[in-house]
Amino acid sequence: MTSPDPKSLRSAFGRYMTGVTVVTAQAPGGSLVGFTANSFTSVSLDPPLLLVCPGRHLSSFDVFSEADHFAVNILADGQESVSNTFAADRGDRFGKTKWDADHNGCALISGRVAGFSCKVTQRVDAGDHMVLFGHVTDFDSSDRPGLGYYQGGYFSLGKERQANAPAHDSRLSLGSVILVHDGNVLLTKDNQLPTVQLDDHTGARNALSFYLHSIGLDAHMGPVYSVYDSPNSGTHHVVLRAQVANLPPDCPLKSVPIRSFEEGPARTDIQFLILRRFAQEHRTQSFGLYLGDMEKGEIHKNDKG
Numbered sequence: 001m002t003s004p005d006p007k008s009l010r011s012a013f014g015r016y017m018t019g020v021t022v023v024t025a026q027a028p029g030g031s032l033v034g035f036t037a038n039s040f041t042s043v044s045l046d047p048p049l050l051l052v053c054p055g056r057h058l059s060s061f062d063v064f065s066e067a068d069h070f071a072v073n074i075l076a077d078g079q080e081s082v083s084n085t086f087a088a089d090r091g092d093r094f095g096k097t098k099w100d101a102d103h104n105g106c107a108l109i110s111g112r113v114a115g116f117s118c119k120v121t122q123r124v125d126a127g128d129h130m131v132l133f134g135h136v137t138d139f140d141s142s143d144r145p146g147l148g149y150y151q152g153g154y155f156s157l158g159k160e161r162q163a164n165a166p167a168h169d170s171r172l173s174l175g176s177v178i179l180v181h182d183g184n185v186l187l188t189k190d191n192q193l194p195t196v197q198l199d200d201h202t203g204a205r206n207a208l209s210f211y212l213h214s215i216g217l218d219a220h221m222g223p224v225y226s227v228y229d230s231p232n233s234g235t236h237h238v239v240l241r242a243q244v245a246n247l248p249p250d251c252p253l254k255s256v257p258i259r260s261f262e263e264g265p266a267r268t269d270i271q272f273l274i275l276r277r278f279a280q281e282h283r284t285q286s287f288g289l290y291l292g293d294m295e296k297g298e299i300h301k302n303d304k305g
């Protein structure tokens with residue numbers, strides 16, 4: 001155990017897997033405010049209570065310190081851009097998002113998994129945050145899957161399940177891993193990510209763990225980093241992140257500095273593009289999730305909370 005400093009404590013807190021919410025309120029003049037929050041917690045069923053923790057750093061902190069009402073929106077898988085808007089965008093957040101007002105005038109985001117309209121019951125000062133308790137006056141919920149957040153990056157339960165599930169169609173399915181060790185990525189001798197072919201019995205996570213174990217690597221497998229289809233070869237790729245604590249002396253993989261993918265000459269192959277994005281995100285420890293194909297896809301990027 002060590003005594004907490006903010007940076008390492010933040011990283012330790014970040015190991016708690018959460019969903020993602022957007023918390024909204026109406027300022028006294030009628031303008032809307034909102035921020036992305038993963039500090040949401042259900043508190044009580046009877047009476048129906050929940051809490052969120054707005055930070056003092058928020059531009060909307062004063063509004064949440066005074067407001068009588070607020071709303072909590074649980075974001076759905078695929079709503080990473082909504083999360084990013086309410087975490088980082090400095091412009092008109094509500095102009096970029098579809099929403100409706102609840103009966104208190106607080107914004108309910110379209111496509112949410114669940115929404116809660118709340119009356120403030122209690123505020124507790126808590127260091128650099130405030131604990132804001134709300135009495136749920138109305139709510140709705142759907143069976144959409146929620147958006148996940150873990151260690152500074154989004155994850156999708158759907159994609160994780162897909163990565164764990166055996167290959168289920170006739171296409172060739174490949175599992176690759178971005179193995180990180182001490183500021184380096186471990187690549188094969190021909191500069192490729194370690195890759196295994198997936199069969200119809202084993203999912204990517206297990207197949208990669210098995211392969212890494214067979215070459216003497218003890219890797220801590222992380223979340224899915226990228227999922228894409230390659231239309232030319234008809235292959236389906238799943239790329240995971242993983243951390244390696246100790247390199248055995250006879251490791252068949254070579255260490256390549258992560259920063260070299262940002263600095264070196266650009267290549268156009270998909271693995272290089274993935275590694276370059278990884279290098280950029282590694283600097284800020286803020287990882288997105290790429291879904292798409294080789295020609296076009298979407299990076300579901302986030303800014304850290």
Ligand SMILES: Cc1cc2nc3c(=O)[nH]c(=O)nc-3n(C[C@H](O)[C@H](O)[C@H](O)COP(=O)(O)O)c2cc1C
Nearest residue numbers: 036037038039053054055058059086087088303305
């Ligand atoms: C996934 C995620 C969770 C976050 N959770 C919280 C939170 O619980 N409380 C908080 O104050 N800020 C949290 N943040 C940071 C705020 O969303 C961010 O600082 C906010 O956009 C700042 O709003 P402002 O630009 O209006 O000041 C989180 C950010 C992300 C990406």
